[in-house]
Amino acid sequence: MPTNITYILSDIDKAIAFEWIEQALRDSEFRLSFVLLNQGESQLETYLKINDVPVYRIDYRGKKDAFKAIRSVWKVFRAEKTDIVHTHLFDASMFGLLAAKLARIPKRVYTRHHGTLHHEFFPRAVYYDKLIHSFATDIIAISGIVKDVLIEREKVAQSKVHLVHHGFNLQGFLQVNPTKVASLKEKYGIVGKHPVVGVIARQTYWKGIQHIIPAFAELLTQYPNAHLILANAKGDYKRQIDELLEQLPKESFTEIVFENDIYHLYQLFDLYVHTPINKDLEAFGQTYVEALAAGIPSVFSLSGVAPEFIKHEYNALVVPFEDSKAVYTQMLRLLQDQELTQKLIQQGQQDVQQRFALENMILALKKIYTI
Numbered sequence: 001m002p003t004n005i006t007y008i009l010s011d012i013d014k015a016i017a018f019e020w021i022e023q024a025l026r027d028s029e030f031r032l033s034f035v036l037l038n039q040g041e042s043q044l045e046t047y048l049k050i051n052d053v054p055v056y057r058i059d060y061r062g063k064k065d066a067f068k069a070i071r072s073v074w075k076v077f078r079a080e081k082t083d084i085v086h087t088h089l090f091d092a093s094m095f096g097l098l099a100a101k102l103a104r105i106p107k108r109v110y111t112r113h114h115g116t117l118h119h120e121f122f123p124r125a126v127y128y129d130k131l132i133h134s135f136a137t138d139i140i141a142i143s144g145i146v147k148d149v150l151i152e153r154e155k156v157a158q159s160k161v162h163l164v165h166h167g168f169n170l171q172g173f174l175q176v177n178p179t180k181v182a183s184l185k186e187k188y189g190i191v192g193k194h195p196v197v198g199v200i201a202r203q204t205y206w207k208g209i210q211h212i213i214p215a216f217a218e219l220l221t222q223y224p225n226a227h228l229i230l231a232n233a234k235g236d237y238k239r240q241i242d243e244l245l246e247q248l249p250k251e252s253f254t255e256i257v258f259e260n261d262i263y264h265l266y267q268l269f270d271l272y273v274h275t276p277i278n279k280d281l282e283a284f285g286q287t288y289v290e291a292l293a294a295g296i297p298s299v300f301s302l303s304g305v306a307p308e309f310i311k312h313e314y315n316a317l318v319v320p321f322e323d324s325k326a327v328y329t330q331m332l333r334l335l336q337d338q339e340l341t342q343k344l345i346q347q348g349q350q351d352v353q354q355r356f357a358l359e360n361m362i363l364a365l366k367k368i369y370t371i
Contacts, residue, residue: 002031005369006082008073008096010037010060010089014260015044020169022053024362030369033080035073037092054080066095073099084369087136089113094128097135109368110136111164115145115283115304117206119153130154138368140164142284143305149280162368165305166284167361170353172263173293180264188254190268193227195219195335198269198296200287203235208275208301208322210237213244215273215327220252222332228253229268266294271334276303277321289356292316292348297341299330309355313340315348 005025007018022032034048037060048055058072059065073096076082085100086109087093093110100108110132118125133139133154139161141147147163150156185191197216201207209230216228228248230241233255245253259265266272272291276282282304289305291298298316300306312318317333319326334341 002029003083003369004031004033004081005084005086006033006035006076006080008035008037008085008087008092009044010092012036012038012044012089013042014258016169016262017166018044019047020167020358021362021365022048022051024358028366030366033076033082035076035092035096037069037095060091063091069095070099070102074103077103077105083107084109086111090125090128090132093132093136097132101135107138107369107371108136109138109140111140111142112146112150113142113283115143115149115280116153117281117283119149120206120281126154133160136160138162138371140368142166144308145280145304146283162364164361164364164368165356166286166289167358168286168289168293168352168356169358170293170356173266173290173295176264176267180261181267184259184261184264184268188229188256188268190227190229190254192225194225195223195270196227196229196268197331198229198231198266198272198291199274200231200265200290201274202232203230203238203241205237205240206277206281207235207237208277209241210244211275211277211322211324212273212327213241213248214324215331216253217248218324218328219331220248223335226252229256230254231256231259231265233257262290263294266290266296269296271331272296272298273300273327273331274298275301275319275321275327277301279303279307279321282306289352293352293356295345295349297334297344298348299327299334309351313344315344315351317344 033054036057045055056076058069060069084107085105087096088111097108133156141161141163150161151158219226234257274287285304300310300316301319301321310316317330319330
């Protein structure tokens with residue numbers, strides 16, 4: 001008999017990582033079902049239905065629906081004969097793990113997706129983080145930073161915490177279709193633009209986009225045909241970002257709220273920049289891995305998972321936190337030193353293939369599920 005695992009997620013639309021997990025565990029000793037705490041149908045729900053994976057959507061509009069969510073999740077456990085619960089994101093973990101504990105599910109796994117965000121900006125939420133810890137039997141830390149926060153700052157028992165890096169279907173970044181790249185260039189109006197500087201980050205203060213825009217403005221003085229792409233262009237800091245963008249020529253930047261084809265989006269960039277403002281606000285930073293997997297020479301500040309594998313002048317160029325001048329200087333190096341750029345591309349792809357292959361994560365998950 002297979003082991004029945006119920007994944008519980010909240011406020012998710014497109015989440016390709018869960019598609020990869022479902023595909024990797026299909027026809028294994030594990031049988032997956034999903035509970036989605038969403039207000040409407042999502043791309044993930046559509047994918048699961050197409051692939052005949054049991055999926056239950058609970059109409060969840062916020063904490064006022066907590067009791068309904070707990071009761072509905074409990075019913076799913078009974079219907080699916082759930083042996084293991086695995087939750088992701090705050091609301092799903094709070095109410096999904098509580099329901100699992102009440103239902104006496106013996107293994108309750110929680111993946112922690114934030115670092116010190118609550119400590120620095122929402123200190124009252126740390127209490128709820130600790131409550132979630134008490135409901136879980138196993139906690140997955142997605143980076144060394146998160147593991148340290150859990151054990152050192154939130155006093156979680158070390159035996160309860162497992163370090164499991166995100167895994168990626170990295171081959172997708174290597175299978176580039178020139179026609180699709182050309183189509184995206186046309187779609188976003190960057191045909192003939194060079195160099196194109198890419199940023200994929202939610203527009204919130206701690207992502208540090210406010211330090212990239214002035215660096216790009218300086219780059220324009222050297223490269224008048226340069227173009228800045230800000231993808232995932234939404235968030236609670238958007239008004240401030242828009243004020244900074246008003247200082248740039250309108251034809252020099254493009255904002256993209258969402259692009260489904262992430263593999264080919266990276267191929268629009270001649271160089272890539274990601275500069276969170278400190279080392280532990282970024283819990284992981286998938287974009288560190290994706291940019292290098294896509295072969296895009298990059299400028300990074302060291303946050304989240306980056307300190308575990310990014311090395312200056314080895315696989316990327318590293319800048320101090322909140323330093324626009326340094327960002328400009330290192331972008332210029334990438335554009336003017338082709339020998340260095342090619343070295344960084346080659347080493348970066350090699351390093352992510354070794355560390356973040358999907359099979360590494362799947363093996364680690366299987367081990368946790370069978371302990």
